Amino acid sequence: MANYFNTLPLREQLAQLAQCEFMDPSEFADGVDALKGKKLVIVGCGAQGLNQGLNLRDSGLDVSYTLRESAIAERRQSFLNASENGFTVGTYEELIPTADVVLNLTPDKQHTAVVNAIMPLMKQGATLAYSHGFNIVEEGMQIREDLTVIMVAPKCPGSEVREEYKRGFGVPTLIAVHPENDPQGHGLAQAKAYAAGTGGHRAGVLKSSFIAEVKSDLMGEQTILCGMLQTGSLLCFDKMVEKGIDASYASKLIQYGWEVITEALKYGGVTNMLDRLSNPAKVKAFELSEELKTIMRPLYNKHMDDIISGEFSRGMMADWAEDDAKLLAWRAETAETAFEKQQNTDQEISEQAFFDQGILMVAMVKAGVELAFETMTAAGIIAESAYYESLHETPLIANTIARKKLFEMNRTISDTAEYGCYLYNHACLPLLQDFMKDIDTDVIGKGLDSASNQVDNQTLIAVNKALREHPVEIIGSKLRGYMSAMKKIV
Numbered sequence: 510m511a512n513y514f515n516t517l518p519l520r521e522q523l524a525q526l527a528q529c530e531f532m533d534p535s536e537f538a539d540g541v542d543a544l545k546g547k548k549l550v551i552v553g554c555g556a557q558g559l560n561q562g563l564n565l566r567d568s569g570l571d572v573s574y575t576l577r578e579s580a581i582a583e584r585r586q587s588f589l590n591a592s593e594n595g596f597t598v599g600t601y602e603e604l605i606p607t608a609d610v611v612l613n614l615t616p617d618k619q620h621t622a623v624v625n626a627i628m629p630l631m632k633q634g635a636t637l638a639y640s641h642g643f644n645i646v647e648e649g650m651q652i653r654e655d656l657t658v659i660m661v662a663p664k665c666p667g668s669e670v671r672e673e674y675k676r677g678f679g680v681p682t683l684i685a686v687h688p689e690n691d692p693q694g695h696g697l698a699q700a701k702a703y704a705a706g707t708g709g710h711r712a713g714v715l716k717s718s719f720i721a722e723v724k725s726d727l728m729g730e731q732t733i734l735c736g737m738l739q740t741g742s743l744l745c746f747d748k749m750v751e752k753g754i755d756a757s758y759a760s761k762l763i764q765y766g767w768e769v770i771t772e773a774l775k776y777g778g779v780t781n782m783l784d785r786l787s788n789p790a791k792v793k794a795f796e797l798s799e800e801l802k803t804i805m806r807p808l809y810n811k812h813m814d815d816i817i818s819g820e821f822s823r824g825m826m827a828d829w830a831e832d833d834a835k836l837l838a839w840r841a842e843t844a845e846t847a848f849e850k851q852q853n854t855d856q857e858i859s860e861q862a863f864f865d866q867g868i869l870m871v872a873m874v875k876a877g878v879e880l881a882f883e884t885m886t887a888a889g890i891i892a893e894s895a896y897y898e899s900l901h902e903t904p905l906i907a908n909t910i911a912r913k914k915l916f917e918m919n920r921t922i923s924d925t926a927e928y929g930c931y932l933y934n935h936a937c938l939p940l941l942q943d944f945m946k947d948i949d950t951d952v953i954g955k956g957l958d959s960a961s962n963q964v965d966n967q968t969l970i971a972v973n974k975a976l977r978e979h980p981v982e983i984i985g986s987k988l989r990g991y992m993s994a995m996k997k998i999v
C-alpha cells in the first residue's frame with residue numbers, strides 16, 4: 510500500500526487540502542433519515558466507539574457492536590462497555606454480514622488488519638465509516654469498489670461527544686466521502702445523517718475531505734492540543750519547584766490551570782483569555798508569547814512539513830512495526846515525571862489566581878494556538894478547520910488534564926495523538942531550555958510583584974490591536990457566533 514496523498518498530482522493534493530465548507534443547518538433538515546431502518550455495526554467499543562454508539566442509538570438508530578473474539582471471550586472492557594449499556598454484541602462473522610454501515614472505531618494502528626478482516630464479510634453495496642482518515646490517506650488502504658467510504662470525525666475526545674449530546678448539543682464535526690469509493694452517490698447523505706445522529710450538526714459541520722481531516726487533525730493534536738500542554742505542564746512545574754514554590758501547590762496550579770484559563774479561550778478566544786489578566790500581566794504574557802513563537806515556529810513548521818510529506822506517518826508506522834516501542838517508553842517516562850507523581854495541596858486556588866499566577870501558561874496557550882493556526886493555514890488548510898484543530902479543541906483537552914493530569918489526557922486521546930504528543934514534547938523540551946532559564950515566579954507561581962497597574966498607553970494599544978486582529982480571532986468570533994446562536998435554540 511502506498512501513501513494515498515503522495516500518489517495524487519499536486520493540484521489534486523491542494524484541492525483536497527483546501528476542501529472545507531461550513532454547512533448550513535438547513536442541510537440537516539432530514540436528520541438521521543438516510544440511516545433510519547439501516548443496521549449500524551460498530552467495530553470496537555472504546556473512546557469514540559462507545560460514546561458515538563450511545564448518541565446514535567438515542568437518535569433512533571439501530572446500533573450493535575462487533576468485537577474481536579478474544580474481547581468477548583475474556584469479557585474485556587470493550588465487551589463490558591457495550592453489553593452493560595444494553596447493546597447486542599457479536600463476532601465479526603455474526604454481525605458484519607448483516608450491516609448496512611460498518612463504523613470502524615478501532616485504533617488507527619489496527620485499521621489495516623481490521624478492514625482486511627471485515628471487508629470480505631461486508632455485504633454488497635454497504636458503507637464503511639471512519640472517524641479519522643489515517644488508514645485511507647497515510648496507508649493507502651484500498652476498499653472494495655462496491656463499498657461506500659465515509660468519514661464522520663468529531664473534533665473532540667469521545668467523552669465530550671457524549672456529554673455535549675446529553676446537554677442537547679453536539680461537537681463540531683468534519684464529514685467527508687472518499688472520492689474513490691462513492692459508487693451509489695449516497696455517501697454524503699449518509700455522512701450527514703451519521704453526523705446528525707451524534708449531535709454534531711448542532712455545533713457545526715464542515716464538509717471536508719479525508720486528506721484535509723488527516724493533515725489538520727494530526728497537526729493540531731501533536732502541537733497545541735496535546736504536545737504543548739504536556740511540555741508546558743512539565744516545564745512550568747519543574748520551574749516552580751526549582752524556585753521554591755511548594756510542589757503540591759505547583760501541581761494543583763498546573764493541573765487545573767489549563768482548564769481555567771482555556772475556559773476563557775472557549776468563550777472569547779485568545780483576546781478574552783488575555784483580557785483576564787491585569788494590564789501589566791497582559792503585556793508580559795504577550796511579550797513571552799512572542800518570544801515563544803519565535804523559538805517554536807521552526808518546530809511547528811517541521812511537524813507540518815513531516816505530516817504533509819508522510820514522514821510523520823512513516824515514523825509512527827515504523828514504531829507500530831516495533832510493537833510500539835517508542836510509544837510505550839514515552840508513556841512510561843511520562844508517568845515517572847515529577848509533575849505526574851506529585852500529590853496536590855488542599856489549599857484553595859481562586860479562579861482569578863490561576864490567571865494571575867499562570868501568566869506563562871497563558872503565554873504558552875496563546876503561542877501554541879496562534880502558531881498551530883498560522884502553520885496550518887500556510888499549508889493550505891482552511892481557516893475554519895484550523896480553528897477547530899487549534900483554539901476550539903484546546904479547552905476540551907485541558908478538561909482531561911484537570912481530571913487526572915497527563916495520564917488522563919493520553920489515555921483519552923487516540924494512540925495516534927498520544928504518539929504525536931510525545932514526539933513534540935521530546936523536541937520542544939530542549940528547545941525551550943534557554944528560554945526557561947530566564948523565567949521566574951513572577952510569571953509562574955506567584956504573579957507580578959507590582960503595586961500599580963500602570964502600563965504605557967502605546968504598548969497596551971499595540972498589544973490589544975495585535976490580539977484582536979489575529980486571523981484566529983476573526984474566524985473564531987464568526988464560528989463561536991454560530992455555536993452560541995444554535996445553543997439558544999436548544
Ligand SMILES: NC(=O)C1=CN([C@@H]2O[C@H](COP(=O)(O)OP(=O)(O)OC[C@H]3O[C@@H](n4cnc5c(N)ncnc54)[C@H](OP(=O)(O)O)[C@@H]3O)[C@@H](O)[C@H]2O)C=CC1
Nearest residue numbers: 553554555556557580587614615619640641666667922923
Ligand atoms: N480518542 C478520541 O477521542 C478520538 C479518536 N478518533 C479516532 O477514532 C478511532 C478510534 O479511536 P479511539 O476511540 O481512541 O480508540 P480506542 O483505543 O479507544 O479503541 C479501543 C477499541 O478498539 C478495539 N480494538 C483494539 N484493537 C483491535 C483489533 N486489533 N481488532 C479489533 N478491535 C480492536 C478495542 O477492543 P479490545 O477490547 O479487543 O482491545 C476497543 O474496543 C481512531 O481512528 C481515532 O483516530 C477521532 C477523534 C477523537
Ligand SMILES: CC[C@](O)(C(C)=O)C(=O)O
Nearest residue numbers: 664665666730922923926
Ligand atoms: C486531539 C486528539 C484527537 O485528535 C481528538 C480527541 O480529536 C485524537 O486523535 O484523540
Ligand SMILES: [Mg+2]
Nearest residue numbers: 663664665726
Ligand atoms: Mg482530533
Ligand SMILES: [Mg+2]
Nearest residue numbers: 726730923926
Ligand atoms: Mg486525532
